[in-house]
Amino acid sequence: xEIEELKRKLSGEEPQKIIxxxxxxxxxxxxxxxxxxxxxxxxxxxxxxxxxNIFTLDTGRLHPETxxxxxxxxxxxxxxxxxxxPDAHAVEQMVNKKGLFSFYQDGHEECCGIRKVEPLERALxxxxxxxxxxxxxxxxxxxxxxxxxxxxxxxxxFNPVANWSLKRVWEYIRENxxxxxxxxxxxxxxxxxxxxxxxxxxxxxxREGRWWWxxxxxxxxxxxxxxxxxxxxxxxxx
Amino acid sequence: xEIEELKRKLSGEEPQKIIxxxxxxxxxxxxxxxxxxxxxxxxxxxxxxxxxNIFTLDTGRLHPETxxxxxxxxxxxxxxxxxxxPDAHAVEQMVNKKGLFSFYQDGHEECCGIRKVEPLERALxxxxxxxxxxxxxxxxxxxxxxxxxxxxxxxxxFNPVANWSLKRVWEYIRENxxxxxxxxxxxxxxxxxxxxxxxxxxxxxxREGRWWWxxxxxxxxxxxxxxxxxxxxxxxxx
Amino acid sequence: xEIEELKRKLSGEEPQKIIxxxxxxxxxxxxxxxxxxxxxxxxxxxxxxxxxNIFTLDTGRLHPETxxxxxxxxxxxxxxxxxxxPDAHAVEQMVNKKGLFSFYQDGHEECCGIRKVEPLERALxxxxxxxxxxxxxxxxxxxxxxxxxxxxxxxxxFNPVANWSLKRVWEYIRENxxxxxxxxxxxxxxxxxxxxxxxxxxxxxxREGRWWWxxxxxxxxxxxxxxxxxxxxxxxxx
Amino acid sequence: xEIEELKRKLSGEEPQKIIxxxxxxxxxxxxxxxxxxxxxxxxxxxxxxxxxNIFTLDTGRLHPETxxxxxxxxxxxxxxxxxxxPDAHAVEQMVNKKGLFSFYQDGHEECCGIRKVEPLERALxxxxxxxxxxxxxxxxxxxxxxxxxxxxxxxxxFNPVANWSLKRVWEYIRENxxxxxxxxxxxxxxxxxxxxxxxxxxxxxxREGRWWWxxxxxxxxxxxxxxxxxxxxxxxxx
Numbered sequence: 001x002e003i004e005e006l007k008r009k010l011s012g013e014e015p016q017k018i019i020x021x022x023x024x025x026x027x028x029x030x031x032x033x034x035x036x037x038x039x040x041x042x043x044x045x046x047x048x049x050x051x052x053n054i055f056t057l058d059t060g061r062l063h064p065e066t067x068x069x070x071x072x073x074x075x076x077x078x079x080x081x082x083x084x085x086p087d088a089h090a091v092e093q094m095v096n097k098k099g100l101f102s103f104y105q106d107g108h109e110e111c112c113g114i115r116k117v118e119p120l121e122r123a124l125x126x127x128x129x130x131x132x133x134x135x136x137x138x139x140x141x142x143x144x145x146x147x148x149x150x151x152x153x154x155x156x157x158f159n160p161v162a163n164w165s166l167k168r169v170w171e172y173i174r175e176n177x178x179x180x181x182x183x184x185x186x187x188x189x190x191x192x193x194x195x196x197x198x199x200x201x202x203x204x205x206x207r208e209g210r211w212w213w214x215x216x217x218x219x220x221x222x223x224x225x226x227x228x229x230x231x232x233x234x235x236x237x238x
Numbered sequence: 239x240e241i242e243e244l245k246r247k248l249s250g251e252e253p254q255k256i257i258x259x260x261x262x263x264x265x266x267x268x269x270x271x272x273x274x275x276x277x278x279x280x281x282x283x284x285x286x287x288x289x290x291n292i293f294t295l296d297t298g299r300l301h302p303e304t305x306x307x308x309x310x311x312x313x314x315x316x317x318x319x320x321x322x323x324p325d326a327h328a329v330e331q332m333v334n335k336k337g338l339f340s341f342y343q344d345g346h347e348e349c350c351g352i353r354k355v356e357p358l359e360r361a362l363x364x365x366x367x368x369x370x371x372x373x374x375x376x377x378x379x380x381x382x383x384x385x386x387x388x389x390x391x392x393x394x395x396f397n398p399v400a401n402w403s404l405k406r407v408w409e410y411i412r413e414n415x416x417x418x419x420x421x422x423x424x425x426x427x428x429x430x431x432x433x434x435x436x437x438x439x440x441x442x443x444x445r446e447g448r449w450w451w452x453x454x455x456x457x458x459x460x461x462x463x464x465x466x467x468x469x470x471x472x473x474x475x476x
Numbered sequence: 477x478e479i480e481e482l483k484r485k486l487s488g489e490e491p492q493k494i495i496x497x498x499x500x501x502x503x504x505x506x507x508x509x510x511x512x513x514x515x516x517x518x519x520x521x522x523x524x525x526x527x528x529n530i531f532t533l534d535t536g537r538l539h540p541e542t543x544x545x546x547x548x549x550x551x552x553x554x555x556x557x558x559x560x561x562p563d564a565h566a567v568e569q570m571v572n573k574k575g576l577f578s579f580y581q582d583g584h585e586e587c588c589g590i591r592k593v594e595p596l597e598r599a600l601x602x603x604x605x606x607x608x609x610x611x612x613x614x615x616x617x618x619x620x621x622x623x624x625x626x627x628x629x630x631x632x633x634f635n636p637v638a639n640w641s642l643k644r645v646w647e648y649i650r651e652n653x654x655x656x657x658x659x660x661x662x663x664x665x666x667x668x669x670x671x672x673x674x675x676x677x678x679x680x681x682x683r684e685g686r687w688w689w690x691x692x693x694x695x696x697x698x699x700x701x702x703x704x705x706x707x708x709x710x711x712x713x714x
Numbered sequence: 715x716e717i718e719e720l721k722r723k724l725s726g727e728e729p730q731k732i733i734x735x736x737x738x739x740x741x742x743x744x745x746x747x748x749x750x751x752x753x754x755x756x757x758x759x760x761x762x763x764x765x766x767n768i769f770t771l772d773t774g775r776l777h778p779e780t781x782x783x784x785x786x787x788x789x790x791x792x793x794x795x796x797x798x799x800p801d802a803h804a805v806e807q808m809v810n811k812k813g814l815f816s817f818y819q820d821g822h823e824e825c826c827g828i829r830k831v832e833p834l835e836r837a838l839x840x841x842x843x844x845x846x847x848x849x850x851x852x853x854x855x856x857x858x859x860x861x862x863x864x865x866x867x868x869x870x871x872f873n874p875v876a877n878w879s880l881k882r883v884w885e886y887i888r889e890n891x892x893x894x895x896x897x898x899x900x901x902x903x904x905x906x907x908x909x910x911x912x913x914x915x916x917x918x919x920x921r922e923g924r925w926w927w928x929x930x931x932x933x934x935x936x937x938x939x940x941x942x943x944x945x946x947x948x949x950x951x952x
Contacts, residue, residue, distance in 0.1 A: 037440065058809070060774035060799070061781070064908040071814045083809045085774070085802040088833075095772070095797045100785045119802075170441030180439075187425030189440045194778040201418075202275065202427045202444070203408030296571070298536035298561070302670040305537070309576045321571045323536070326561040326595075333534070333559045338547045357564075432540040513916065646917030656915075663901030665916045677894075678751065678903045678920070679884030 003151050010148050015160035016044050018148055019131060022158045023049050026129035030055050032120070033081070035066045036181055036191040038133025039073050040169055041160060043178045045131070046077045055082040055123045059115035060091065061193040069181040076179050084119035091115070101195060108196060108211050115193070129156040134224060137165050138190065139207050142220055166206060241389055248386050253398035254282050256386055257369060260396045261287050264367035268293050270358070271319070273304045274419055274429040276371025277311050278407055279398060281416045283369070284315045293320040293361045297353035298329065299431040307419040314417050322357035329353070339433060346434060346449050353431070367394040372462060375403050376428065377445050380458055404444060479627050486624050491636035492520050494624055495607060498634045499525050502605035506531050508596070509557070511542045512657055512667040514609025515549050516645055517636060519654045521607070522553045531558040531599045535591035536567065537669040545657040552655050560595035567591070577671060584672060584687050591669070605632040610700060613641050614666065615683050618696055642682060717865055724862050729874035730758050732862055733845060736872045737763050740843035744769050746834070747795070749780045750895055750905040752847025753787050754883055755874060757892045759845070760791050769796040769837045773829035774805065775907040783895040790893050798833035805829070815909060822910060822925050829907070843870040848938060851879050852904065853921050856934050880920060 010018050022029060023045065030053035031041055045052045056070060074081040094102070094114055103111045124130060136146045148162045161169060166189070173180055183191055187199030189206040200209040211219045248256050260267060261283065268291035269279055283290045294308060312319040332340070332352055341349045362368060374384045386400045399407060404427070411418055421429055425437030427444040438447040449457045486494050498505060499521065506529035507517055521528045532546060550557040570578070570590055579587045600606060612622045624638045637645060642665070649656055659667055663675030665682040676685040687695045724732050736743060737759065744767035745755055759766045770784060788795040808816070808828055817825045838844060850860045862876045875883060880903070887894055897905055901913030903920040914923040925933045 058774070058805075060772070061778075064775075064777065067775070067814050067909070074813055080810075081813075083806055083814075085800075085805045085809075088799040088801050091772075091799045092797055095799075096794075099788055099795075100772075100781050100797075167441040170439060174439075184439050185425060185437055187423060187437060195781070199423055199425060201408060201412075201422050203403075203405040206440070296536070296567075296576075298534070299540075299543070301540065302537075305576050305671070312575055318572075319575075321568055321576075323564040323567045323571075324561075326563050329534075329561045330559055333561075334556075337550055337557075338534075338543050338559075433543070643917040646915060650915075660915050661901060661913055663899060663913060675899055675901060677884060677888075677898050679881040682916070 003149065003156070006149050006156075007147050011163075013148070015041070015164065016048070018158055018160040019044050020048050022129060022131055022156075022160075023052065026156065028126060028128040029053065029130060030082075030123070030127055031131040032056070032123070032133075033070075033073070034133065034192070035062065035070055036133075037169055037173060037184065038161070039178055039180065040172050040176075041131060041133050042073065042077055042079065043172075043176055044160070046079065052079065053082070054079050055084060057116050057119050057123070058083050058085050059119075059193050060086055061115065061195060063181075063183060063191070063194045063197075065182045066191060066194075069179065072179050082123070084123050086115045086119055090118065103196065103211075104213060107214065124155060127155060129158065131158045131160060132224070133161060134159045135164055135166065135169070136162055139219060140205075141207075141215075143224075241387065241394070244387050244394075245385050249401075251386070253279070253402065254286070256396055256398040257282050258286050260367060260369055260394075260398075261290065264394065266365045267291065267367040267369065268320075268361070268365055269369040270294070270361070270371075271308075271311070272371065272430070273300065273308055274371075275407055275411060275422070276399070277416055277418065278410050278414075279369060279371050280311065280315055280317065281410075281414055282398070284317065290317065291320070292317050293322060295354050295357050295361070296321050296323050297357075297431050298324055299353065299433060301419075301421060301429070301432045301435070303420045304429060304432075307417065310417050320361070322361050324353045324357055328356065341434065341449075342451060345452065362391075362393060365393060367396065369396045369398060370462070371399060372397045373399050373402055373404065373407070377457060378443075379445075379453075381462075479625065479632070482625050482632075483623050487639075489624070491517070491640065492524070494634055494636035495520050496524050498605060498607055498632075498636075499528065502632065504603045505529065505605040505607065506558075506599070506603055507607040508532070508599070508609075509546075509549070510609065510668070511538065511546055512609075513645055513649060513660070514637070515654055515656065516648050516652075517607060517609050518549065518553055518555065519648075519652055520636070522555065528555065529558070530555050531560060533592050533595050533599070534559050534561050535595075535669050536562055537591065537671060539657075539659060539667070539670045539673070541658045542667060542670075545655065548655050558599070560599050562591045562595055566594065579672065579687075580689060583690065600629075600631060603631060605634065607634045607636060608700070609637060610635045611637050611640055611642065611645070615695060616681075617683075617691075619700075717863065717870070720863050720870075721861050725877075727862070729755070729878065730762070732872055732874040733758050734762050736843060736845055736870075736874075737766065740870065742841045743767065743843040743845065744796075744837070744841055745845040746770070746837070746847075747784075747787070748847065748906070749776065749784055750847075751883055751887060751898070752875070753892055753894065754886050754890075755845060755847050756787065756791055756793065757886075757890055758874070760793065766793065767796070768793050769798060771830050771833050771837070772797045772799050773833075773907050774800055775829065775909060777895075777897060777905070777908045777911075779896045780905060780908075783893065786893050796837070798837050800829045800833055804832065817910065817925075818927060821928065838867075838869060841869060843872065845872045845874060846938070847875055848873045849875055849878055849880065849883070853933060854919075855921075855929075857938075 031045055033042060033054050033056045035056055042054060091114055134143060134146055136143050146159055146162045149158050181191055189200055190209050191197050192210055196211055198209050207219055269283055271292050271294045273294055280292060329352060372381060372384055374381050384397055384400045387396050419429055427438055428447050429435055430448055434449055436447050445457055507521055509530050509532045511532055518530060567590055610619060610622055612619050622635055622638045625634050657667055665676055666685050667673055668686055672687055674685050683695055745759055747768050747770045749770055756768060805828060848857060848860055850857050860873055860876045863872050895905055903914055904923050905911055906924055910925055912923050921933055
């Protein structure tokens with residue numbers, strides 16, 4: 001089925017239907033679990049199918065609470081959570097040259113490239129499709145027109161909760177007693193790496209809690225912003 | 239001017255206009271400062287008039303951060319912040335009989351009565367009018383029809399931000415660099431006494447952070463819910 | 477029995493023996509519980525005698541963790557914990573004039589006088605003897621020669637753990653599973669009012685965590701330093 | 715000079731003298747900086763010699779406060795802090811099989827082996843000597859007879875503060891305004907990886923804050939306990 005047709009077919013559906021379609025139609029598929037509230041996806045997926053591939057990116061700079069949360073989710077759903085870790089040499093090279101907080105000076109792209117994008121590329125290299133927890137309302141500057149399904153390089157990417165609001169996701173979490181990161185009890189909404197995440201004030205948009213020293217459009221970790229291009233480039237080169 | 243006429247006159251006005259009207263037309267008037275984000279009122283008032291009466295209720299159970307915040311506001315605006323403290327005998331009697339957390343068992347009314355309502359009555363006894371930071375959206379169960387001005391016993395009560403949303407209040411705070419309680423950096427939205435206040439989760443209504451063991455309508459500290467009656471009763475008795 | 481004789485008799489005894497002597501020989505006696513680790517005294521006392529008078533001073537500025545701890549001790553030992561609260565008028569007068577943190581400028585004596593010494597005098601007014609958790613090693617500047625029993629105005633004061641070190645007290649707490657303040661898990665050793673208490677660094681003396689802007693000898697809340705004189709003066713005046 | 719002779723020569727000396735001797739007599743020498751209070755060594759070394767090799771092991775599980783501290787030290791002393799990071803494949807293999815907290819079940823050796831010992835071996839491979847912050851009083855079970863200098867495989871290991879107590883180290887830190895980890899303000903004394911470190915209670919030995927689910931002798935991260943053997947074995951095999 002063509003992507004545009006698929007988009008039409010799924011765009012009005014509930015997240016569960018979208019996940020079900022994805023899991024039923026792709027064998028080499030996995031859910032990327034970024035360690036925050038998108039465990040709602042895991043909750044939905046494991047109710048549909050016992051055996052789901054789930055992976056997460058351990059950047060080496062997550063909060064202690066996030067590591068604890070990842071393990072809690074692994075136990076709670078009895079899943080095989082596959083973890084990808086950054087390349088030692090690349091991390092050492094960057095850190096030895098620039099220190100541990102260079103992103104505050106020259107932007108988060110380099111660090112995200114080493115700690116997130118490269119491990120993600122390894123994670124995706126054996127897949128045909130993946131499922132993410134992206135929402136349109138999570139970044140008005142860059143995700144305003146995010147579809148529930150899209151091409152991402154040679155892969156199909158499903159965003160089952162693209163249409164859901166933050167509020168709706170959290171209703172689901174509470175109703176279904178889905179585990180969540182302890183940081184959400186302390187004002188954190190969107191949770192990423194520790195140095196690039198902060199709690200937000202009342203009334204602030206969740207994106208204010210990420211890469212706050214940068215402007216709206218750049219506030220993407222690189223996974224979703226540049227991956228399509230970087231991957232297709234990679235493929236072309238080969 | 240009759241209250242209904244006044245309501246019509248002020249209901250569409252911006253908070254600053256309402257405060258200005260109040261301060262200009264009532265001599266025995268004060269702003270009640272509950273120690274959270276309604277310092278926006280103080281910011282507006284002190285820009286209108288140098289010498290404003292402001293009082294706060296120190297219940298003896300506020301967070302250390304709240305005491306620090308009260309003092310910071312006092313210094314920042316160079317105001318004479320009048321504090322009311324609960325009666326020693328009444329506190330001792332309740333606590334000796336029931337312990338320090340009896341409200342979790344038999345409701346917050348008794349404790350609020352001793353630590354908030356009685357001190358408030360002392361604060362109001364010499365006033366003709368007071369200004370509060372109540373908003374309609376802060377408690378859908380009990381404040382949905384809150385007017386910007388109303389009778390409260392023998393007093394006139396102004397609620398200048400009744401029409402403002404939480405989001406709008408916080409825009410004002412950020413734009414005007416208004417000081418705020420450090421607790422707001424840790425997931426607290428509505429802040430009262432320490433044992434009766436908690437941070438909320440993403441997507442939760444601010445009222446979920448107060449008296450969470452009780453149901454919606456009772457979630458008022460007694461100041462705004464029962465005062466009108468209790469005061470008018472008091473007056474009638476005399 | 478004369479005080480000097482009593483001192484000789486008890487000075488080499490274990491705390492339990494001293495408490496036992498005190499409880500058996502004085503009817504109007506109470507343990508003052510300052511809300512930190514001296515709950516060891518309560519543990520010893522309740523093992524000796526079912527019905528012990530215990531009082532605490534709620535200054536209105538304790539940590540939320542301390543209030544929670546006081547209630548936990550009350551439940552754990554099923555004791556009637558008598559609480560004394562400061563006089564509203566005295567607190568209001570000080571705070572309205574000087575703000576909530578005047579002690580950082582002009583010393584803690586005035587605030588301790590209102591929030592601790594006056595309530596303590598009420599607590600002691602009906603007693604002949606009291607039991608405290610003072611230790612010699614807790615303040616080398618002022619407690620170096622603290623005896624296990626002494627005259628304090630017209631009262632007899634017992635200090636059963638005067639000879640014990642901090643380390644010994646905490647061994648007792650762990651061995652006997654005595655409840656302790658949660659703040660002790662976060663670097664706090666000596667715990668008093670929130671604004672006048674801080675965690676200490678490794679290797680620091682516990683007294684560094686109290687009234688750190690003042691010098692050693694003054695680092696007493698006034699209860700133990702000046703009470704003897706103030707009480708005897710009071711009595712003489714009558 | 716023979717090791718025994720060197721030991722006699724240095725055992726009574728102050729740390730500064732020992733460091734000075736080490737830096738002057740070994741070219742391929744570095745200070746291992748474990749990210750806690752042993753920055754005292756760096757303070758001493760940089761006062762002796764401008765250009766000192768310092769390395770640290772970033773296990774990927776340090777506290778956010780520790781990363782912040784490492785960078786603060788790097789800036790403060792303007793040093794070239796060389797960081798070693800664990801091998802991605804080894805971390806992934808362990809974590810995918812056993813989860814992120816397997817050390818609580820089957821001991822810390824495997825995880826320390828991957829995250830600390832292997833990176834350390836890389837760090838030491840080009841050195842003839844290294845300087846550590848080990849103290850005798852930091853682990854009575856395993857370090858009671860720690861000398862100020864010893865053989866460690868083919869290397870010479872200097873322990874300049876072996877004779878110093880925790881208290882003495884912290885006196886040095888305060889007197890010399892040496893930067894320290896913010897965690898030390900919250901009850902942490904000995905600081906390692908986040909999941910294997912906890913604050914201690916008053917009166918507890920610092921070692922109670924590390925690997926608390928294991929017994930005394932095993933409470934070594936493997937760096938100092940087994941390295942000598944593992945290294946000499948490695949060498950022999952080649």
